[in-house]
Amino acid sequence: MTYCLAIKVKEGLVFASDSRTNAGVDHVSTYSKMHNFSWPGKRSFVLLSSGNLATTQAVVKKIRTDAEDATVTSLRNVSNMDAAVNYVGKVSADIQRAQAERDTAKSNFEATFLFGGQISGHESGIFLIYPQGNFIHESAEQPFLQVGETKYGKPILDRVIRPDTQLELAGRCAIVSINSTIRSNLTVGPPIELLLYTNDSLNEGRHLTLAESDPFYQTLSDAWSEGLRHALNGLPPFEWEQQLKTAQVVQETGPSQVMG
Amino acid sequence: MTYCLAIKVKEGLVFASDSRTNAGVDHVSTYSKMHNFSWPGKRSFVLLSSGNLATTQAVVKKIRTDAEDATVTSLRNVSNMDAAVNYVGKVSADIQRAQAERDTAKSNFEATFLFGGQISGHESGIFLIYPQGNFIHESAEQPFLQVGETKYGKPILDRVIRPDTQLELAGRCAIVSINSTIRSNLTVGPPIELLLYTNDSLNEGRHLTLAESDPFYQTLSDAWSEGLRHALNGLPPFEWEQQLKTAQVVQETGPSQVMG
Incomplete structure (x- = not known):
């Protein structure tokens, strides 16, 4: 399992993720689920991944290689946030379909993503991308999005997070939300990664990796x-x-x- | 869905339950899930029910009618807590089996219970009774038991509840745990019922029904x-x-x- 969340407040965006992956109860590993795609001064995106690790790794790789190739659509050249999230949804759905076509055992190749960021001159935004590639955005009434093991950490977000919550406070709230989940559920584990993006900074944001001993x-x-x-x-x-x-x-x- | 919990601390026992029942999203009703069986000065038991409402109502009715009949095993005459919880587990499993034998549609007749109390001269205890009739008890490391929609309200219990937590404080913590769940999940609803049993009081305990407007x-x-x-x-x-x-x-x- 996994627990990732993204928050949009007036000041900017918060992204947070745990780092545990597992196949059954035996194959337990630590992988970063937070991926940053930034062109300072122009655009900055963050992708949080959950689901089939082979799928999410392939998606991240495809996004990076597309961005090196000026002849294809990529996060480097899409013209707005909607086109950006559409592009990521299509990459994800295409990769899952290609894997499913080769499959003989009804395996689960699904992956779900939280995606967000900002393109110069546009408003910042956060999105939840379903395995099918379609997506939803946050709203003033629902200023945060979660994927994975979401229930343990939801009450604190429900009580505290509003659009006018201060960015750093929302960041600390995200750490608490994941920390509570880690204490109550074995399939979510440290380190916690946190990224705070200030609107219009168009940089990589402030990134923290918090090990248990930190x-x-x-x-x-x-x-x-x-x-x-x-x-x-x-x-x-x-x-x-x-x-x-x-x-x-x-x-x-x-x-x-x-x-x- | 449902959310019920029972806590055992040194001073006594805490029982708490929500009151929402539903069949799909249409048939939403309010039913008490807390049932008290007391013989003041001798013995006192509490049963919290979740699952198929026809099953749980039949179980409560059977426990009450058995207790009126001196010739059969009942909560009135079992000699210790282990026999008491075994009796409730058997009543529940028998009723589910009887319903399943008449069934033609693979319906789900399962019910899960939290059960606890005290018999004069014995230690008090709390138990989680599975649909199959077998059960587990709490422990010093795990001084609370939950059934139903358990995840939202677990972090606060994990952080706070210890065997030496004061009884009333554990009671307030139980209310907070259910209140947080109600705010985050539609299938758990008010009123909240709370019962605090002080060890060796052998009475019905202090019982509160907390409507939203309370x-x-x-x-x-x-x-x-x-x-x-x-x-x-x-x-x-x-x-x-x-x-x-x-x-x-x-x-x-x-x-x-x-x-x-």
Whole structure:
């Protein structure tokens, strides 16, 4: 399994991914699922991959080789974000179909992607690309997209992420969302990769790879656990606890000794 | 779907359940999934149900009618918790088998239960009963059990619940766990039922039904959202944010004017 997410806020884009791949419970490996395609000052894209690793590796390779060849459509020459995501969806669907045609065992070659970025002079955007190559974008009501093992990390995003959330805060929220998933599910694992893209920067963005031993990651994880405990301790008491407390106060402040 | 959970801490037991049932997306109803079987001073049990509603209703009815009949095994006369959970598992498996024998359409009659309680002179316990009637209990490393739509509400339990967690705190944590699930998933819905059983009380426990409009539930939900935001704001800044802040401070405290 996998857990990747992308967030769009007013300031820019957040991309985050775990790094665990597995075939059954035996073949467990670590692979980066975050791929950056940037032409500084002109355009910058990020692709997060989940699904069949042979498919996703082939898709990334095809995107890179197309971009070297000026005679074909590629991320280097598409004219807008819609054309960019359409191109990636077509590359993915074509590769899956080619694999399926050779297959004799009804294997699953499917891959799902989160894709986003910005082309100079256009608005930035994030998209979820289905295995069939079609896609959806985020919206003001749904400013984040997830793929893979999405449920554990969704409540914190549902409560916190709004279009006006500050970019770095959304980034920390993404780390928390993946960290919580890693703690609850074995098929999602470190390191966590995070990329923050500031709108109109048209650069590669700020990229972090957070291993479990990373001091910043540990501090953040501990601070989050502490913050949750604090939040839980701040919840209102049940009615009977208040009554018990009142009873106790009365007892403690009982009648004073008469002194003469 | 459904979301039920049971927690065992040193002080006692926590049971919590949502109340949504559905058949496809059309037949959406509200049913209590929490059932109490108590003989004050002697024994007290709680059953949380998920799965086929006809099965779970039949199981609860059978448990109640058996308890009225002194000549058969029932929750009223079993001698220990193991016999109690075995009895419930057998009732459930028998009812499912009877339904399956009449079936011509490969329908799903399965039901899964969380069951727990205490018999005078014995330790309290919680159990997850599989559709097949066999069961598992909690452990010190895994002091809670969940059934149904379990993933959204698991991270908070993983981080907070330990055997020495205070009973009421574990109860509030259970409400938060279900509240988060309700916000993220349509198939889990209010009201939330909560039951706190204090060890050796051998009574029905403290029972709450929290509708969405309940003032305590609203206060708790708001306080939790606020607490999460506070926890998020308390996370350590990224390295570049610290540098920016330092740069700013230097600027603000720049060279003092020389006065003469």
